[in-house]
Amino acid sequence: MHLCHLIVPFLVLISPKVSCEVYTALADLEELLDTENLLIDTLQSYIKAEEQKLHLLRKYVDIYQNQHNKAIKDVNSYISNPINAYTLVKRLTTDWNDVEELMSTQVSTDFLNNITYYKETRLFPTNEDLNGAAVALTRLQDTYKLDTSSLARGELNGVKYSAELTAADCFELGRQSYNNGDYYHTWLWMKEAEGRLNKEKNETISQSDILEYLAFSIYKQGDLSLALDLTNKLLEIMPTHSRAMGNKVYYEAELVRLIETQKKKGDDESEEVELEQDQPDHAYHNDPYAREYYESLCRGETNISEEIASKLKCRYLSNNNPFLKLAPFKVEEAYLKPDLFVFHDVMTDAEIETVKRLALPRLQRATVQNSVTGELEIAQYRISKSAWLKEEEHKHIADISQRVEDMTGLSMKTAEELQVVNYGIGGHYEPHFDFARRDELKTAFKSLGTGNRIATVLFYMSDVAQGGATVFPMVGAALWPKKGTAAFWYNLYPSGDGDTLTRHAACPVLAGSKWVSNKWIHEFEQEFRRPCTLERPPEHLTI
Numbered sequence: 001m002h003l004c005h006l007i008v009p010f011l012v013l014i015s016p017k018v019s020c021e022v023y024t025a026l027a028d029l030e031e032l033l034d035t036e037n038l039l040i041d042t043l044q045s046y047i048k049a050e051e052q053k054l055h056l057l058r059k060y061v062d063i064y065q066n067q068h069n070k071a072i073k074d075v076n077s078y079i080s081n082p083i084n085a086y087t088l089v090k091r092l093t094t095d096w097n098d099v100e101e102l103m104s105t106q107v108s109t110d111f112l113n114n115i116t117y118y119k120e121t122r123l124f125p126t127n128e129d130l131n132g133a134a135v136a137l138t139r140l141q142d143t144y145k146l147d148t149s150s151l152a153r154g155e156l157n158g159v160k161y162s163a164e165l166t167a168a169d170c171f172e173l174g175r176q177s178y179n180n181g182d183y184y185h186t187w188l189w190m191k192e193a194e195g196r197l198n199k200e201k202n203e204t205i206s207q208s209d210i211l212e213y214l215a216f217s218i219y220k221q222g223d224l225s226l227a228l229d230l231t232n233k234l235l236e237i238m239p240t241h242s243r244a245m246g247n248k249v250y251y252e253a254e255l256v257r258l259i260e261t262q263k264k265k266g267d268d269e270s271e272e273v274e275l276e277q278d279q280p281d282h283a284y285h286n287d288p289y290a291r292e293y294y295e296s297l298c299r300g301e302t303n304i305s306e307e308i309a310s311k312l313k314c315r316y317l318s319n320n321n322p323f324l325k326l327a328p329f330k331v332e333e334a335y336l337k338p339d340l341f342v343f344h345d346v347m348t349d350a351e352i353e354t355v356k357r358l359a360l361p362r363l364q365r366a367t368v369q370n371s372v373t374g375e376l377e378i379a380q381y382r383i384s385k386s387a388w389l390k391e392e393e394h395k396h397i398a399d400i401s402q403r404v405e406d407m408t409g410l411s412m413k414t415a416e417e418l419q420v421v422n423y424g425i426g427g428h429y430e431p432h433f434d435f436a437r438r439d440e441l442k443t444a445f446k447s448l449g450t451g452n453r454i455a456t457v458l459f460y461m462s463d464v465a466q467g468g469a470t471v472f473p474m475v476g477a478a479l480w481p482k483k484g485t486a487a488f489w490y491n492l493y494p495s496g497d498g499d500t501l502t503r504h505a506a507c508p509v510l511a512g513s514k515w516v517s518n519k520w521i522h523e524f525e526q527e528f529r530r531p532c533t534l535e536r537p538p539e540h541l542t543i
Helices: 003-013 026-073 075-080 082-103 109-121 127-143 148-152 167-179 183-197 207-220 224-237 242-265 267-277 291-298 322-326 349-362 395-408
Strands: 314-317 329-335 340-344 385-389 418-423 428-432 453-460 470-472 477-479 486-490 504-506 509-511 514-522
Touching (some): 026 075, 127 148, 167 207, 224 242, 349 385, 395 486
Antiparallel strands (some): 340 486, 385 418, 428 504
């Protein structure tokens, strides 16, 4: 029985009754004894409900406290784990809504007002945050081909990082996927929720709810027979479930229609359709524009050929700089044509901490430039937060800018401010170009007036336990984050044409926290440092 149902009868019984002078007759007093007995029973039920409520609240606080104690031992390690991040957001959305509802059944106005105040004045996750965290987990699941059961056990590629998800956690992941129209992941996570529910002592969700989501999600994926079987299973548990009864009728009618349609088509056509369905749909191995290929690079499954790798070298670089003669840069060639370089040990721990400290309070959702309007806007294909730092803000920022000039031999007069980026749960940036393409040049970087982005320097400011590589799908190269290193490449040919081979992506962070910063260097002021040439590359390599 719901707690509210236990409280209401008590309130009704103590409501004023029309006076009939009960003390004047023993019969009336006898009736009062019956009334008192009802009051006692109702009060006992109310106390029992309050005790149950307190017991549940103690369970919640024990769970919260246990997780919080784990978190504060190593905050960065805890929140950088995507499963911990998801469950933290879930605890403060779905779970906390349950707590509030539980508390609201008693007179606790002051405390509830405090909660409202905190939600209005402090950083507090919303339902949109919960949805975003769920989408991030499913993105990681797909990109890194993570088994659902292993992920629910807190394992990422065989490494145990966190506590297991409960049936309710898995159910919520499935529900969020359903709300997004993602019926494939709805099915995966509802199946996991069902399996875990059968093993848990305390039922945190109902099997009927799981079956309803399972049936509809499998129907949306085209399996009418299984959808009907699951609906019948649901009706065995709840024979009067109205939606299930309606769905059952619909599924049965659709199956009859499907069978009749198949009969009309004939056996030959049915075989032809079956063969067509069996055709492979992952022919992506040589397609740099295919998502599957990009994701295989993120997993480290695809590497550059041995022939190309054998030509790559490491060397010391001084750029004819007297100071660098004493302390040259350590440079590693990561690819040739386009030239991708990795500079080692080019940012100190002190500089990294300064950059992070200055950027942290300014971090905002990272944006992309609309190719038509030139305006900055947020996009689902770029999930991160960024901030911008000026050279005059701190000596370390100025030193980094000077170091970029020493590394590249390019002028920093027209370079953009240092952009600092932190990737969150499953943070990523899908394949893109840093430079503006021909049809974008009228609007892109117009306010800067410094021409196109000629080159990129990307500093890695943290190690990443799993994932987070910078990959170049057009050439099959991958750069893996290493704290203190920096990647460098030219976005433009000497002719000023954009180099399509520099199309790159930031792979989703699977485990750990990824901090990077970058300097985008522009064309103007580079005329004598990297002179233009009349020779243009093949048309298919430019854009």
